[in-house]
Amino acid sequence: MERNELYPIFLKVSHLKVLIVGGGNVGLEKLTFLLKSSPRAQVQMVAPEFLSDTLELAKKHNVEITKDVYADHFLKGKHIVIACTDKPKVNEQVYHDCREQGNLVNVADNPPFCDFYMGGIVTKGNVKVAISTNGKSPTTAKRLRQFFEDVLPDNIDDLVNNLNKYRKTLKGDFEQKVEALNEFTKGLVSNKD
Structure with a gap:
């Protein structure tokens, strides 16, 4: 592959x-x-x-x-x-x-x-997702772009802005901030055990 x-x-x-x-x-x-x-x-x-x-x-x-x-x-x-x-x-x-x-x-x-x-691009406020098929299939990139436009909620920018405000309140070094933000956002990804 x-x-x-x-x-x-x-x-x-x-x-x-x-x-x-x-x-x-x-x-x-x-x-x-x-x-x-x-x-x-x-x-x-x-x-x-x-x-x-x-x-x-x-x-x-x-x-x-x-x-x-x-x-x-x-x-x-x-x-x-x-x-x-x-x-x-x-x-x-x-x-x-x-x-x-x-x-x-x-x-x-x-x-x-x-x-x-120049790949497919999905933009929802501050969130931007770029899609590449390694130059092999612009049509696949287009379909994936349409999929992500449907899947990403329109209010995702609210989440980004709120996390940015929260991040600014955090004290400590880089690793501590990353750990706090990871804890705060872990509910965004569902674990499939």
């Missing part, structure tokens, strides 16, 4: 600069999901043409739109790059340029040319 060796992280994309290369349907999809999760993301999109829906969404979120063909100078100062043109050679060039310049890159629907995958 193959192991998923991806390391999940949650990025503050309002502090990072993201470049999306491509203005078609996949570019719109990537921009939509990025902004749904992080509405203040710093994004520039580069493409010779853009869908009207992309331009409308970009305007609402201060996304920089650049009507131009891709060139490696667009990578300067960018932390994360998403290549999603309908031209495989352009996407692969973006990947190789990113490798040379040290940018993290995702080439849509091309796992060998990805440093990261």
Whole structure:
């Protein structure tokens, strides 16, 4: 059985600069999901043409739109790059340029040319769950996202906020605080003996 060796992280994309290369349907999809999760993301999109829906969404979120063909100078100062043109050679060039310049890159629907995958995301207030299928099945990630959206209660954010208040009242070292919070939250998980 193959192991998923991806390391999940949650990025503050309002502090990072993201470049999306491509203005078609996949570019719109990537921009939509990025902004749904992080509405203040710093994004520039580069493409010779853009869908009207992309331009409308970009305007609402201060996304920089650049009507131009891709060139490696667009990578300067960018932390994360998403290549999603309908031209495989352009996407692969973006990947190789990113490798040379040290940018993290995702080439849509091309796992060998990805440093990261954009998985399924469930958000309920401060709780965010990311789902990965190791790039094998976006459909499974979508179904799991729908499952967790149904299973996680809408008021889970109340629990998070209350635990945060409780945590601030605790005295002692890190281990004592962890022990107290574990005791307080053990009812959230039912033991099946």
